[in-house]
Amino acid sequence: MLEKALAHAGRNQQAYLSQLQAYLRIPSISTLPEHQTDVARAAEWVAADMQRLGLRNVRVMPSGGYPFVYGEWLEAPNAATLLIYGHYDVQPVDPLDAWQHDPFGAEIQGGKIWARGASDNKGQHFAHLKAIESCLAATGRLPLNVKVLLEGEEESLSQNLEPFLRANRRLLAADTGVISDGAMIRPGTPEIDYGLRGVVALEIRVRGPGRDLHSGSYGGTVLNPVQALAAMLASLHHENGTVTIPGFYDRVRPLTPEERALLNQAGYTLEQWQRETGARLPWGEPEFTLLERIGARPTCEINGIWGGFSEEGMKTIIPASAGAKITLRIVPDQDPDEIARLFQEHLQSIAPPQIQMDIRYQSGCWPVVMPLDAPEIRAAARACRQTWGVEPVFSRGGGSLPVVAAFQQILGAPFALIPFGLDDNRHSPNEHLGLEYFFNGIQTAIRYYYSLSSEFELGD
Ligand SMILES: [Zn+2]
Known part of the structure; x- marks a missing residue:
């Protein structure tokens, strides 16, 4: 037949x-x-x-x-x-x-x-x-x-x-x-x-003073929302590339030795990665290969960040607000809604009391x-x-x-x-x-x- x-x-x-x-x-x-x-x-x-x-x-x-x-x-x-x-x-x-x-x-x-x-x-x-x-x-x-x-x-x-x-x-x-x-x-x-991988998309908005302030009149007395947001975002990864959000890895299915062997058979070299990305050196969890990090490990990426003055010249202000867009790539058995919640809870727990923060969960995919x-x-x-x-x-x-x-x-x-x-x-x-x-x-x-x-x- x-x-x-x-x-x-x-x-x-x-x-x-x-x-x-x-x-x-x-x-x-x-x-x-x-x-x-x-x-x-x-x-x-x-x-x-x-x-x-x-x-x-x-x-x-x-x-x-x-x-x-x-x-x-x-x-x-x-x-x-x-x-x-x-x-x-x-x-x-x-x-x-x-x-x-x-x-x-x-x-x-x-x-x-x-x-x-x-x-x-x-x-x-x-x-x-x-x-x-x-x-x-x-x-x-x-x-x-x-x-x-x-x-x-x-x-x-x-x-x-x-x-x-x-x-x-x-x-x-x-x-x-x-x-x-x-x-x-x-x-x-x-x-x-x-x-x-699945994906979770979030948007963070941080507010500090009620308006952009004169940095001469108030600098040193106000927590700058751009600085506060940058510090929180910078704390989302350990130096070795793992994500610091508590509970983030709890549901990640471990890779078996058999699967690792099979997955790496495709043979993705450092040179190919360099050619594709235009980047000089890789970064990320050192105990996993590039293919494993791309396909089988979750991530947290800052897609964009904004706040304050960024035109030509100078403007001496303490900005009133700042924001960022985040996507987390997730792997089985992570649940997009749960990951969004863990992210929100963690960020609220480390937010300094001087700022107000609003995190919107925009979309999730399993x-x-x-x-x-x-x-x-x-x-x-x-x-x-x-x-x-x-x-x-x-x-x-x-x-x-x-x-x-x-x-x-x-x-x-x-x-x-x-x-x-x-x-x-x-x-x-x-x-x-x-x-x-x-x-x-x-x-x-x-x-x-x-x-x-x-x-x-x-x-x-
Ligand atoms: Zn198409």
């Missing part, structure tokens, strides 16, 4: 590629109102393709904004159900003169397809649709049950996703999910992302991680290895993906992240996707469905 599906995908490469070109030629830019009809057209186009290739119950479902496109195939009664998520909207294309190809021409040149959305995300989720098509056309069935959910607002903050998931919990119920977005670490090296012995990890590793002929690398991303956290929180389904592309100038001029990556994406997806189905059977 698997071989038949793979062979079908191989024979139909040209057809699948021309379909992808048609999809990419729809300029579905969700952030620009003048593309409203294009975004709607992309939803209809992909829904029609899902219908044609054999998904059932295909629907374009309205939300507060752009619709969700849904389709399913649920005819494998004793098998697991896989939810595949992607997004059919794309980023804007400016600056247009930096493009060497028409961003919506979907030209093929140099073994790549050039278009906005080629990699992020049409090309990558379309590989899943073509994997489903290959299985259904070649064998009349899929090895497991599949639900496909495509969103039209991923590039404009996914504001309707959470309410949609809550309202359609039953429809979307699944044992596990997969997202193919993002980038592999290096050409030809498949990657499995099994974790992401961290996620999939255990390394999960069936998804084994299945993904096998699918990647058999497609690319090399071992995949395993990575925990330092960033946060609210979508994944929402799936986990609301649907209770873990999500495997298996990128099919490279950096590919996503969000920049000259976005593209290597044809090999598109075709290998289809093969990886087919193999993943089969492997996952047998892993789940074994688990029963």
Whole structure:
């Protein structure tokens, strides 16, 4: 069955590629109102393709904004159900003169397809649709049950996703999910992302005197709010890079020696870090490697700080107020609300009595991680290895993906992240996707469905 599906995908490469070109030629830019009809057209186009290739119950479902496109195939009664998520909207294309190809021409040149959305995300989720098509056309069935959910607002903050998931919990119920977005670490090296950090965002406002004061008349009698805030912020880290907030690390899941070995296999060198950051020397917890610090350790960052006079020349004042923006990256099992509370309590406890402080908790997103012995990890590793002929690398991303956290929180389904592309100038001029990556994406997806189905059977 698997071989038949793979062979079908191989024979139909040209057809699948021309379909992808048609999809990419729809300029579905969700952030620009003048593309409203294009975004709607992309939803209809992909829904029609899902219908044609054999998904059932295909629907374009309205939300507060752009619709969700849904389709399913649920005819494998004793098998697991896989939810595949992607997004059919794309980023804007400016600056247009930096493009060497028409961003919506979907030209093929140099073994790549050039278009906005080629990699992020049409090309990558379309590989899943073509994997489903290959299985259904070649064998009349899929090895497991599949639900496909495509969103039209991923590039404009996914504001309707959470309410949609809550309202359609039953429809979307699944044992596990997969997202193919993002980038592999290096050409030809498949990657499995099994974790992401969460994030907590806060804003601090400190007030001192009732107005900016003359520093000659009052200096030496008033606690300067900029100084008070700077001192509090400077005390948030120990010299070795750990965060001083009491209780901050209580829920951090320790890294096992096995996980450390696996995580560091990706091989991230000091030189690569220096090239990427433009910084001379790393900083942070010395007992953890750079990859561990980025993916598996929590942080506290001052994103911005303001107060007083900073124009040219001088102004002899004691400013009335100061402020700062903070984000804390968190890891399993830290809870964003609890971390926000610990931060607030700690700062209030060290605030000098001369100032008034107000801390606003702006937003929080849960961290996620999939255990390394999960069936998804084994299945993904096998699918990647058999497609690319090399071992995949395993990575925990330092960033946060609210979508994944929402799936986990609301649907209770873990999500495997298996990128099919490279950096590919996503969000920049000259976005593209290597044809090999598109075709290998289809093969990886087919193999993943089969492997996952047998892993789940074994688990029963
Ligand atoms: Zn994007």
